[in-house]
Amino acid sequence: xxxxxxxxxxxxxxVSTAAVSYVLNGxxxxxxxxxxxxxxxxxxxxxxxxxxxxxxxxxxxxxLIGVVIPQTEDQKQLLLQNPFYSELVCGIEARLRQSGYxxxxxGVDKGEGYLDTSMQRNxxxxxxxxxxxxxxxxxxxxxxxxxxxxDSYVNDSYFQTVSxxxxxxxxxxxxxxxxxxxxxxxxxxxxxRKDGAVEKRFLGYKRALKExxxxxxxxxxxxxxxxxxxxxxxAAAIAAGHPEITAVFASSDLVALGVLRGxxxxxxxxxxxxxxGGFDDIPVARMCNPPLTTxxxxxxxxxxxxxxxxxxxxxxxxxxxxxxxxxxxxxxAIRQTVQRLTPN
Amino acid sequence: xxxxxxxxxxxxxxVSTAAVSYVLNGxxxxxxxxxxxxxxxxxxxxxxxxxxxxxxxxxxxxxLIGVVIPQTEDQKQLLLQNPFYSELVCGIEARLRQSGYxxxxxGVDKGEGYLDTSMQRNxxxxxxxxxxxxxxxxxxxxxxxxxxxxDSYVNDSYFQTVSxxxxxxxxxxxxxxxxxxxxxxxxxxxxxRKDGAVEKRFLGYKRALKExxxxxxxxxxxxxxxxxxxxxxxAAAIAAGHPEITAVFASSDLVALGVLRGxxxxxxxxxxxxxxGGFDDIPVARMCNPPLTTxxxxxxxxxxxxxxxxxxxxxxxxxxxxxxxxxxxxxxAIRQTVQRLTPN
DNA sequence: ACAAATGGTTAAAACGTTTAACTTAAAATA
DNA sequence: TATTTTAAGTTAAACGTTTTAACCATTTGT
Numbered sequence: 001x002x003x004x005x006x007x008x009x010x011x012x013x014x015v016s017t018a019a020v021s022y023v024l025n026g027x028x029x030x031x032x033x034x035x036x037x038x039x040x041x042x043x044x045x046x047x048x049x050x051x052x053x054x055x056x057x058x059x060x061x062x063x064l065i066g067v068v069i070p071q072t073e074d075q076k077q078l079l080l081q082n083p084f085y086s087e088l089v090c091g092i093e094a095r096l097r098q099s100g101y102x103x104x105x106x107g108v109d110k111g112e113g114y115l116d117t118s119m120q121r122n123x124x125x126x127x128x129x130x131x132x133x134x135x136x137x138x139x140x141x142x143x144x145x146x147x148x149x150x151d152s153y154v155n156d157s158y159f160q161t162v163s164x165x166x167x168x169x170x171x172x173x174x175x176x177x178x179x180x181x182x183x184x185x186x187x188x189x190x191x192x193r194k195d196g197a198v199e200k201r202f203l204g205y206k207r208a209l210k211e212x213x214x215x216x217x218x219x220x221x222x223x224x225x226x227x228x229x230x231x232x233x234x235a236a237a238i239a240a241g242h243p244e245i246t247a248v249f250a251s252s253d254l255v256a257l258g259v260l261r262g263x264x265x266x267x268x269x270x271x272x273x274x275x276x277g278g279f280d281d282i283p284v285a286r287m288c289n290p291p292l293t294t295x296x297x298x299x300x301x302x303x304x305x306x307x308x309x310x311x312x313x314x315x316x317x318x319x320x321x322x323x324x325x326x327x328x329x330x331x332x333a334i335r336q337t338v339q340r341l342t343p344n
Numbered sequence: 345x346x347x348x349x350x351x352x353x354x355x356x357x358x359v360s361t362a363a364v365s366y367v368l369n370g371x372x373x374x375x376x377x378x379x380x381x382x383x384x385x386x387x388x389x390x391x392x393x394x395x396x397x398x399x400x401x402x403x404x405x406x407x408l409i410g411v412v413i414p415q416t417e418d419q420k421q422l423l424l425q426n427p428f429y430s431e432l433v434c435g436i437e438a439r440l441r442q443s444g445y446x447x448x449x450x451g452v453d454k455g456e457g458y459l460d461t462s463m464q465r466n467x468x469x470x471x472x473x474x475x476x477x478x479x480x481x482x483x484x485x486x487x488x489x490x491x492x493x494x495d496s497y498v499n500d501s502y503f504q505t506v507s508x509x510x511x512x513x514x515x516x517x518x519x520x521x522x523x524x525x526x527x528x529x530x531x532x533x534x535x536x537r538k539d540g541a542v543e544k545r546f547l548g549y550k551r552a553l554k555e556x557x558x559x560x561x562x563x564x565x566x567x568x569x570x571x572x573x574x575x576x577x578x579a580a581a582i583a584a585g586h587p588e589i590t591a592v593f594a595s596s597d598l599v600a601l602g603v604l605r606g607x608x609x610x611x612x613x614x615x616x617x618x619x620x621g622g623f624d625d626i627p628v629a630r631m632c633n634p635p636l637t638t639x640x641x642x643x644x645x646x647x648x649x650x651x652x653x654x655x656x657x658x659x660x661x662x663x664x665x666x667x668x669x670x671x672x673x674x675x676x677a678i679r680q681t682v683q684r685l686t687p688n
Numbered sequence: 689a690c691a692a693a694t695g696g697t698t699a700a701a702a703c704g705t706t707t708a709a710c711t712t713a714a715a716a717t718a
Numbered sequence: 719t720a721t722t723t724t725a726a727g728t729t730a731a732a733c734g735t736t737t738t739a740a741c742c743a744t745t746t747g748t
Contacts, residue, residue: 003463005734016698021736032696052464053406054734056397057703064448076442077434077644081627086424089449094421097450102461104408105433105449106441117446119347120396228631257631264633283425287572287601289608289633300421349704360728365706376726398704401733 004048013042024050056122063101065310066126067092068114071107078107082226082254083282084299085129088150091303092127099311118143125310128152132193146313148306153195160313161325162306166197169295169330170204173249173277176293176332178212181341182247182275185209188234188259189251190226198226201251201279220245231258232265238274239266246274246341253278253285256292260337271339281333291335302328348392357386368394400466407445409654410470411436412458415451422451426598427626428643429473432494435647436471443655462487469654472496476537490657492650497539504657505669506650510541513639513674514548517593517621520637520676522556525685526591526619529553532578532603533595534570542570545595545623564589575602576609582618583610590618590685597622597629600636604681615683625677635679646672 006024010017015035022030023039031039042048056062067089070079080086089105096103104121108114108131118126128140129150137154140147148160177185185205192199202221209216220242222234231250235258238245248263250256256278260270268274270290278285278294285292305326350368354361359379366374367383375383386392400406411433414423424430433449440447448465452458452475462470472484473494481498484491492504521529529549536543546565553560564586566578575594579602582589592607594600600622604614612618614634622629622638629636649670 003734006736007734017735018698018737019696022697025736030696035696049460049463051401051466051734053397053400053466054703055736057395057401057705058734058736059703060736062397071438075438077438080424080430080434081427083425083427083430086427086430090421090424093449093451094415094419098420102448102450102465104446105437106446107437116393119393121446122395122397260633261631284628284631287605287628288631289604347704350706351704361705362707362728362730363726366727369706374726379726395704398733399706401703401735402705402707403733404706 003051004046006048006050009039009042009046009048012046013038015039061124061314062122064121064123065096065101065103065307066114066118066121066123066128067103067105068108068126068128068131069105070130071109076107076109078105079130083284084252084254084280087282087299088129088303088306091300091305092307095304095307095311101311115139115143118145125314127306127310132196146310146318148310148313150302150306151197153193153197155195160309162302162309162328163197163325164297164302164328164330166200167204167207169279169297170201170249170251171208172204172330172332173201173279173295174205174208175212176334176338177247177249177275177277178208178214180247180275180338183214184217184242184245185214185220185247185249186234186238186242186245187221187223187249187251188231188238188255189221189223190230190255192223198251205249226252226255228254228258228261231255231260232262233258235259235262236266239263239268247276247338248274249277249279251279253280253282253292253294256294256337257284257288260288260292271337275338275341277338285333286335290337293335293338294333296331296333297328347395348390350392350394352390353383353386353392356390357382359383405468405658406466408465408467409440409445409447409651410458410462410465410467410472411447411449412452412470412472412475413449414474415453420451420453422449423474427628428596428598428624431626431643432473432647432650435644435649436651439648439651439655445655459483459487462489469658471650471654476540490654490662492654492657494646494650495541497537497541499539504653506646506653506672507541507669508641508646508672508674510544511548511551513623513641514545514593514595515552516548516674516676517545517623517639518549518552519556520678520682521591521593521619521621522552522558524591524619524682527558527685528561528586528589529558529564529591529593530578530582530586530589531565531567531593531595532575532582532599533565533567534574534599536567542595549593570596570599572598572602572605575599575604576606577602579603579606580610583607583612591620591682592618593621593623595623597624597626597636597638600638600681601628601632604632604636615681619682619685621682629677630679634681637679637682638677640675640677641672 006017006020010020019031020039023036069085093103125146127148131152141158187205190198206216224230248259250259263274278292281294281296285294350361350364354364364383367380413429437447469490471492475496485502531549534542550560568574592603594603607618622636625638625640629638
């Protein structure tokens with residue numbers, strides 16, 4: 001069966017294709033009420049569906065958004081396994097769909113290849129998460145397209161960001177542990193990059209310690225990668241080498257889960273022997289055993305915010321959106337892995 | 345800066361655009377070695393990137409694949425929160441990217457809207473998971489495009505499927521429990537749909553019981569929805585109403601996690617008091633506490649298989665692919681939630 | 689009464705590809 | 719040598735939109 005085109009519609013309605021195009025794109029004032037309704041009727045009757053390739057080619061919006069998330073080093077697979085990213089994607093997709101956009105979800109080899117995609121597909125914009133290659137961002141600016149960054153700190157006002165107050169979050173978590181009487185508090189965290197989210201959480205941790213009049217022990221911070229495995233490893237090291245440590249702040253829930261396992265393997269009970277705090281509040285946090293006390297960021301909402309910002313920039317122009325980054329709220333999700341320190 | 349087009353390339357190479365197109369698309373024989381290399385040089389020098397919209401419009405492949413996953417009833421959000429789906433998507437994306445395709449990931453309101461997307465974007469194919477609306481599939485057949493189904497049982501050979509032997513999986517899990525001496529084994533499961541994956545697992549459960557000479561108690565099957573919450577609920581009911589039950593087979597890991605929590609809340613220990621077996625082996629299965637014994641399906645690999653089948657159908661024609669569905673292997677992942685029944 | 693402005697409509701030129709049909713020259717066949 | 723086949727390229731039409739510029743009626747302002 002042949003495709004129904006705008007020409008078919010125009011013939012049926014007895015007008016030109018230009019007129020049809022105008023009403024389809026809501027160019028008010030260009031056509032009369034009467035022709036508008038004739039056209040709408042014809043569209044309805046023929047069940048006309050516009051071809052976005054043609055639209056895009058003709059120089060208007062493609063209504064396609066690129067969404068980039070990191071991928072595993074080895075397998076080149078999307079890091080969707082990390083619930084943090086899947087939640088973000090959920091929030092983004094829902095909002096984009098609602099506005100008639102589609103999302104091309106794709107991993108990139110540290111930046112390589114994304115630009116090609118952007119040009120090939122005439123992307124209207126992009127949401128990019130967790131890429132740290134500086135050079136990538138230089139390239140990115142050349143394609144004149146709005147871009148929103150999530151968790152990819154780059155000091156360049158060209159890009160919009162939707163962030164959270166990571167410093168405050170790190171502070172909140174640590175403060176909770178301090179308030180529960182803990183004084184020897186470890187930090188288990190991914191690589192601390194200059195200006196990165198992880199660094200800010202680390203800064204919040206240090207500030208909470210300082211304000212409580214506690215010493216900051218550099219050897220209480222275990223820094224390597226954000227993964228379950230590393231949490232497990234670090235916990236083993238803590239149990240073996242630092243019996244005085246009674247609390248752990250893991251700067252991401254995934255790591256916290258590993259810590260839970262590592263402690264348990266070392267014969268430590270949580271929270272009786274060691275308290276553990278996490279960060280993110282991914283869905284598993286409430287499903288694991290015991291349920292994880294953590295700093296909640298509404299990840300889905302954050303994705304939606306990113307999409308909103310991007311759409312606004314696309315549809316109303318870059319200048320329309322506020323210069324200040326959107327900052328999502330944080331709160332503590334108190335569950336069962338933090339306990340008051342009982343002197344024994 | 346203006347876009348580099350095929351015309352620019354042709355001028356630089358001193359040939360026609362047709363010639364360029366031929367070498368770009370590997371039309372061997374249409375063009376000599378010499379011109380081919382002239383063209384390739386020009387492409388290189390100008391850093392030419394083809395416009396896929398134009399390609400698509402000109403009637404060739406769009407190199408775009410639709411990937412459809414279910415969404416939450418209320419929020420209209422992708423069900424990516426379910427790790428089962430995110431894993432599949434990882435497998436699919438990696439393979440598609442590798443072959444130069446892109447993926448439009450999208451949720452649909454029980455089928456509504458997908459067809460429009462397919463036409464608007466000239467999708468080359470689709471991978472569809474977990475949609476049960478019969479009517480949806482009728483519509484789907486009208487768009488003449490290869491489609492691979494995952495976990496959406498529809499008895500129609502028009503569609504290709506990549507499945508697992510759910511019956512055998514159900515059998516394996518139950519058999520394990522039986523072999524460990526359990527005789528009162530509950531099944532906690534999502535809605536049992538005719539010909540669905542869940543029904544097959546249920547059938548496997550019954551067969552294992554029967555072959556072991558055990559009674560099948562209809563009131564030992566708890567059937568409602570595949571969610572953490574339901575697992576919790578069912579476990580509470582089991583603990584309260586059926587103290588004789590010493591083992592639970594949950595037909596999905598997400599449910600199993602809920603069961604773990606429900607049992608623990610009811611004061612039952614796992615595996616000392618009750619053994620629990622799951623299905624899927626999502627990543628959390630090994631992270632939870634205690635680590636879940638479950639039936640492993642390599643979800644990522646299954647996604648990749650689906651992508652492979654689809655690409656083959658697209659590039660070599662429908663008839664090229666085998667009629668029989670691909671069936672992925674299953675195996676037991678023995679961890680710590682199943683224990684030999686100790687008579688007390 | 690005439691020029692100017694306005695509102696509605698349209699024809700036709702893009703947009704960047706692919707490809708069917710055609711040309712030409714060289715090679716193969718008779 | 720005269721003809722047919724093959725190889726290598728080219729031309730130009732198509733694909734389905736948007737949009738510019740032109741056109742025609744009216745209405746408005748002098």
